[in-house]
Amino acid sequence: MTQGEQITVENGVLHVPDHPIIPFIEGDGIGPDIWRAASRVFNAAVEKAYGDKKKIAWKEVLTGQKAFDLTGEWLPQETLDAIKKYVIAIKGPLTTPVGGGIRSLNVALRQQLDLFTCLRPVRYFQGVPSPVKHPERVDMVIFRENTEDIYAGIEFESGTPEAQKVINFLQNDMGVRKIRFPETSGIGIKPVSKEGTDRLVRAAIRYAISEGRKSVTLVHKGNIMKFTEGAFKNWGYDLAEKEFPDQTFTWKQFDAIAAEKGKQAAVEAQKEAESEGRIIVKDAIADNFLQQILTRPSEYDVVATMNLDGDYISDALAAQVGGIGIAPGANINYETGIAIFEATHGTAPKYAGMDKVNPSSVILSGVLMFEHLKWYEPAKLITQAIEKTIESKVVTYDFARLMDGAKEVKCSEFADELISHL
Numbered sequence: 001m002t003q004g005e006q007i008t009v010e011n012g013v014l015h016v017p018d019h020p021i022i023p024f025i026e027g028d029g030i031g032p033d034i035w036r037a038a039s040r041v042f043n044a045a046v047e048k049a050y051g052d053k054k055k056i057a058w059k060e061v062l063t064g065q066k067a068f069d070l071t072g073e074w075l076p077q078e079t080l081d082a083i084k085k086y087v088i089a090i091k092g093p094l095t096t097p098v099g100g101g102i103r104s105l106n107v108a109l110r111q112q113l114d115l116f117t118c119l120r121p122v123r124y125f126q127g128v129p130s131p132v133k134h135p136e137r138v139d140m141v142i143f144r145e146n147t148e149d150i151y152a153g154i155e156f157e158s159g160t161p162e163a164q165k166v167i168n169f170l171q172n173d174m175g176v177r178k179i180r181f182p183e184t185s186g187i188g189i190k191p192v193s194k195e196g197t198d199r200l201v202r203a204a205i206r207y208a209i210s211e212g213r214k215s216v217t218l219v220h221k222g223n224i225m226k227f228t229e230g231a232f233k234n235w236g237y238d239l240a241e242k243e244f245p246d247q248t249f250t251w252k253q254f255d256a257i258a259a260e261k262g263k264q265a266a267v268e269a270q271k272e273a274e275s276e277g278r279i280i281v282k283d284a285i286a287d288n289f290l291q292q293i294l295t296r297p298s299e300y301d302v303v304a305t306m307n308l309d310g311d312y313i314s315d316a317l318a319a320q321v322g323g324i325g326i327a328p329g330a331n332i333n334y335e336t337g338i339a340i341f342e343a344t345h346g347t348a349p350k351y352a353g354m355d356k357v358n359p360s361s362v363i364l365s366g367v368l369m370f371e372h373l374k375w376y377e378p379a380k381l382i383t384q385a386i387e388k389t390i391e392s393k394v395v396t397y398d399f400a401r402l403m404d405g406a407k408e409v410k411c412s413e414f415a416d417e418l419i420s421h422l
């Protein structure tokens with residue numbers, strides 16, 4: 001029996017006891033290595049900040065290979081029930097096989113708990129090796145829709161009666177003539193809804209307002225996928241104008257002013273909105289966005305996007321500030337309060353059990369978790385310890401191979417070093 005008390009939510013507000021029970025999923029591959037390291041850092045930081053007054057009561061819940069080995073199920077109902085009950089959880093990465101086998105357990109957790117936002121802040125830590133000249137110009141927060149899109153996993157395998165049935169329906173009932181090789185195509189379905197878009201864009205704009213950010217960029221490939229990604233853009237603008245008329249200025253409004261009064265009037269209206277501290281809601285087509293985050297990262301701030309685009313953007317942006325070894329995240333439902341914190345990276349199977357990889361991503365996901373719980377002191381202590389440790393050039397292999405004069409340490413030793421800097 002875990003000694004501690006439940007976190008509760010009342011009218012959307014979290015109530016966090018001094019000894020909260022927090023479920024954790026260790027994860028597959030490198031999961032056990034990084035979890036061992038990270039949990040030591042979390043406990044040490046809480047103790048340093050609060051002494052005996054506060055302490056986390058960790059409660060292991062099973063998902064992935066460990067769950068299957070012990071229970072015969074990949075994602076036991078008990079795990080879903082525990083996360084719902086205890087509200088806040090943290091997890092290591094989970095393996096998803098390619099081209100067959102089980103569907104993603106990460107996606108299943110996000111869908112079944114309706115964790116509609118995948119929040120991934122991307123910032124630079126001084127001293128981290130980066131492939132770009134000015135990594136410090138990257139300071140973005142990704143809001144990735146987390147429950148729908150082609151990522152929902154609605155697919156029919158080539159050569160099956162199901163795929164043929166969908167293809168027949170498309171060809172015979174819908175008049176579709178564009179399936180190039182109907183005999184051998186697999187089919188994927190891409191649902192993107194107004195409700196799904198609204199709640200995600202609402203969360204992104206609310207965040208931008210509360211954090212004093214400058215802009216929210218809707219990233220999409222809406223020129224090509226007009227009724228899914230294009231609709232995401234349109235619904236996003238509509239929501240901003242309807243729900244945040246006094247706090248935002250959108251590029252749709254810019255275009256309307258330009259059409260009526262000319263471009264100069266629109267430019268001035270945007271300048272005025274900026275000077276009033278309004279959030280500029282703009283959009284970018286995804287391929288262009290991926291080149292502009294390299295060439296002009298300072299122009300982007302909060303990013304709201306769909307599931308697959310958000311997946312690609314997360315790793316691409318992480319690379320600019322040192323890679324997915326230092327990229328944190330969270331899956332959040334802002335309405336129920338349920339949240340699972342997790343790194344951006346996966347199970348990196350070739351390093352599993354080697355005590356080698358960088359635990360910073362899951363540790364920084366813990367920092368996000370502490371901030372979410374309003375336990376700001378341990379969050380700050382850990383962030384400062386990461387800054388000091390990187391500054392002292394004591395780093396794991398991923399940074400050491402790109403840094404002059406670095407001392408390479410194991411995953412567990414990196415955690416020791418962080419603890420010594422708390």
Ligand SMILES: NC(=O)C1=CN([C@@H]2O[C@H](COP(=O)(O)OP(=O)(O)OC[C@H]3O[C@@H](n4cnc5c(N)ncnc54)[C@H](OP(=O)(O)O)[C@@H]3O)[C@@H](O)[C@H]2O)C=CC1
Nearest residue numbers: 093094095096097106324325344345346347348357358398
């Ligand atoms: N949320 C989740 O649980 C996620 C799960 N996955 C799953 O993980 C599995 C492997 O996916 P894959 O595409 O290889 O992506 P991974 O993120 O697991 O690994 C890709 C590469 O990223 C680098 N890397 C990853 N984690 C770290 C770390 N902690 N420290 C330093 N470097 C790191 C390594 O680079 P290098 O080789 O250069 O050293 C590694 O080879 C798949 O089954 C996938 O579905 C993937 C993403 C998220």
Ligand SMILES: O=C(O)CCC(=O)C(=O)O
Nearest residue numbers: 095096104106107311344
């Ligand atoms: O679920 C998976 O295996 C991959 C998920 C992923 O890449 C992500 O969420 O960033």
Ligand SMILES: [Mg+2]
Nearest residue numbers: 311314315344
């Ligand atoms: Mg990913």
